[in-house]
Amino acid sequence: MKVGVIGGGQLGQMLAQAGTSLGMKFVFLDPAKDACASALGEHVCANYDDQEALQQLAKEVDVVTFEFESVPAETVSFLSDYVPVFPNAESLRIARDRWFEKTLFKSLDIPTPDFANVESQTALENAVIKIGLPAVLKTRTLGYDGKGQKVLKNQSDVTNAFAELGGVPCILEGFVPFSGEVSLIAVRGKNRAIRFYPLVHNEHRQGVLHLSVASEQHPLQATAEAYVTKVLEKLDYVGVLAFEFFEVDEGLKANEIAPRVHNSGHWTIEGAVTSQFENHLRAIAGLPLGATQKYTESAMLNFIGAIPSAERLLSIESCHLHDYSKAFKPGRKVGHVTVCCKTMDELKQKTQAIEALMSH
Amino acid sequence: MKVGVIGGGQLGQMLAQAGTSLGMKFVFLDPAKDACASALGEHVCANYDDQEALQQLAKEVDVVTFEFESVPAETVSFLSDYVPVFPNAESLRIARDRWFEKTLFKSLDIPTPDFANVESQTALENAVIKIGLPAVLKTRTLGYDGKGQKVLKNQSDVTNAFAELGGVPCILEGFVPFSGEVSLIAVRGKNRAIRFYPLVHNEHRQGVLHLSVASEQHPLQATAEAYVTKVLEKLDYVGVLAFEFFEVDEGLKANEIAPRVHNSGHWTIEGAVTSQFENHLRAIAGLPLGATQKYTESAMLNFIGAIPSAERLLSIESCHLHDYSKAFKPGRKVGHVTVCCKTMDELKQKTQAIEALMSH
Structure with a gap:
């Protein structure tokens, strides 16, 4: 094929x-x-x-x-x-536009931050009245890794915000006081079978994913799976879909979906029985999906801008390097490592050892 | 690089x-x-x-x-x-010639079947007198997967044997009544560090590797490691080396070495922390070697001539397909599967399920 x-x-x-x-x-x-x-x-x-x-x-x-x-x-x-x-055109149409995305979540009764469509400065001001501050103004399309968004803390932030984001269609989202961010990587086959990986805890730095840790039996796993199932079935989706959530007191609030393999699922290459990449390909090829269990505890660290010495990284046992062969450039994702360990404590130690190499 | x-x-x-x-x-x-x-x-x-x-x-x-x-x-x-x-020219010179290979084993006190160099029919007849029958006549070079060899059971098999193998330099090896065949995959770095994978049990069919099962704490692991270490150090070897042994009553007898990644190590892609392929590359690039432990119990089955339906294979949980994208042809290695399971019993069951697919 x-x-x-x-x-x-x-x-x-x-x-x-x-x-x-x-x-x-x-x-x-x-x-x-x-x-x-x-x-x-x-x-x-x-x-x-x-x-x-x-x-x-x-x-x-x-x-x-x-x-x-x-x-x-x-x-x-x-x-x-x-x-x-695959995924189909409709899934891409929805996923590439934050307004369509959140409208879909709402229609499926999936909790999501308050949101409003913003196509002018006037619309923004009305939206601020409705949703309140703080809030986040985001371009509806083309935003990623924290680009194309602006946090509005007080009225003075609002004044030129629409123009500052380029005067393009935006969405205003109510600020969610979240305790954490998690993502669920799911895959749906042509035969409609669905498999889920364990929920992943994500930590961002300057808007860019820094660390993903595959969770141990997260209490909200079933809740997340139910939300994601609704979206997959509504879109008649085929392939891997990543769904990002905010963890809040009441449970989960849907942030966004990515209709593709996702950075927070890279740990599955070494950490899960079948990687997200293989499962995406199995799905679009009409093959049976593979098992999604964790082998061990796993974490993934992104290398932004540069990769520490391979010599040093690979001296850390069970550290799996992925060097994308991209020229180093500030802010660019140029590689990642996955660390696999038997216990969460060991995982934390090794992750910190790698972070120490990154800051040198 | x-x-x-x-x-x-x-x-x-x-x-x-x-x-x-x-x-x-x-x-x-x-x-x-x-x-x-x-x-x-x-x-x-x-x-x-x-x-x-x-x-x-x-x-x-x-x-x-x-x-x-x-x-x-x-x-x-x-x-x-x-x-x-890497590996160096001397390692290749030795490993490609069964006479050099066995002479090396002998010089290092590594037990090996009786053997004699055979460069004529007369030399063969003298060797048979010395070693006895049954014995195996093998071309010194270019033999693989059971090709270039002939079992000599009685005197009538001896008569034309040298000519039948093409009149090229051969080695006569005493027949070893072995109970099993195992291989040890080892890797040595530029810094002389050595790592070993667990011993692998190998089963051949028509001279071609059929099944490899990574062993649980094999009692001869340390013995095999000691033998392989001698060879690696003698050759100042860098990279992965596969060493095949016969299991006999007294322990192990050295059969042959392959100065490269090896079919009996394919299970390490999914079954071990670092695969033989990554470790070979780490070694020749002068990088630290990776951990060689098993994640789970693992077995590898070769597909010779054809691959069963991917649909059916991948329906078996934890079955990892490797389709080499080669045209199907009788006797040709066209792919393999690795099966990873928590227990040896489960591994056996799944292996048998795959063998059943292969015979259809």
């Missing part, structure tokens, strides 16, 4: 590493000449709206998937005319 | 899957146009004695390794003039 992937970054790279074992070949569409996944397959170097390139891709492959959701809707619908695309 | 690999089959493919995580890129030298590893790196499509191609490879990469040992000695010595080669 030949799989087309829109985007050729590290997610594409890890998909190809997993898919090679399933006998799959890969074609990546990515405008970047140095797209890191390109070493593991063919590389169609073109823009995402290049219809000729899309057609070429569609002709060559059996199925198309995405490694990021900010793909133009036209790209997806164009491709869907020629080749099966 | 860019790694050159002589050979572009499934071992090269699995090296590249592992090495990608370490930020490595791969160049494969293989005369086969459809070399299965070629999807995961550059492919220099040339014969192994093509000096121009070897020079091109040497220029492009930081280090060279091998996925099979039947490489002409000239290839290795030629490459060694331009680029570091």
Whole structure:
């Protein structure tokens, strides 16, 4: 089976590493000449709206998937005319737009922060009256890793906020006093079977994921699974979906979904029986899904901007390095490590040892 | 780091899957146009004695390794003039020739079957007098998977045996009444550190590896480790080495070594903390070696000639498929599965379920 992937970054790279074992070949569409996944397959170097390139891709492959959701809707619908695309166009349409996303959560009775659509400064001011401050103004599309958002603490923050985010359609979200952030990685097959990984605790730094720890029997696992099931079934979703939640006193509040393999699921490569990457590919290929249990306790640490010395990292037992072969650049995700240990205490110690290497 | 690999089959493919995580890129030298590893790196499509191609490879990469040992000695010595080669030329020279190999074992006091060098029919007849029958006549080089050998049960088998194996240099080995076959996968780093995986029980069918089961605390683990250490140190070996033994009443008798990642170590991809592929690459790159413990009980089954339906295989929980993307052909290794389970009983059940799929 030949799989087309829109985007050729590290997610594409890890998909190809997993898919090679399933006998799959890969074609990546990515405008970047140095797209890191390109070493593991063919590389169609073109823009995402290049219809000729899309057609070429569609002709060559059996199925198309995405490694990021900010793909133009036209790209997806164009491709869907020629080749099966998973997840489907509707899932991408919803997931790439915070307003559609939260509207979907609300319609499915999934708790979510208060929110309002904001298409002008006037609309913003009305929304602030309704929702109150503090609140967060976010662009509806194209925001990621804390980009495209602004925290509004008091009235003076509101004054130019709409213009400051570029005057594009936004969503205002009530600030949620959360105690933690968790994500649930789920996968749904063509036969509608669903599997869930254990809930993952996520810690962000400057808006970017820093640390993910797979939880031990989280008390809200079943609650999260019920919410995610609603979304998967509503969208007739096929593939891996990541669902991020805020942990609040009452339980969980839905933050956002990513219709793809997700950074907070990277630990599954070494830490779970079947990785999120393999399960995504199994799903879109119509194969049975793999088991999602943890082997051991697992944590994942992101390397932003640079990777500490491999020599030192690999001296730490059970430290699994993933170097994406990307040029180092401030703020760029260039790699990660997964640490697998028998106990949570040991996991914490090793995680701290790696953090110490990162700060040097 | 860019790694050159002589050979572009499934071992090269699995090296590249592992090495990608370490930020490595791969160049494969293989005369086969459809070399299965070629999807995961550059492919220099040339014969192994093509000096121009070897020079091109040497220029492009930081280090060279091998996925099979039947490489002409000239290839290795030629490459060694331009680029570091691991394992070293001497290790390959020994490992590719059964006479050198067994002579080394003997010189290191490692028990091995009786053996004699056979370069003519007369030499064979003298060797039979010395060693007795039954015995096995094997070509000194290029034999693998039971090819290039002939069992001599009685005098009439001896008559034309030397000519039947092509009149090439051979070795006669006394038949060993063994109760089992085991292999020890070891890895030695540039800093001389050595790590061992658990001994693996191997079952062959028609001379080809069929099943490998990672053992539980094998009573001869320490004995095997001592033997392998002698060889690794004598050869100043860097990389993964597989050492095959016969289990006999008195302990172990050395059969042969393979100076590379080995089929009986494939289970380490899912079953051990660090796979043999990653550890081989860590070794040749001068990085610290990774832990070699088992996560769970693990077994590997080879697919020879064809792979059963992926749909059915993957319905078996904890069954990890490796489809090498090779055309199906009788006798050809086209894939394998690893099964990981908590108990040996469960492992046996699942292994049998997979064997049942294979016979359909």
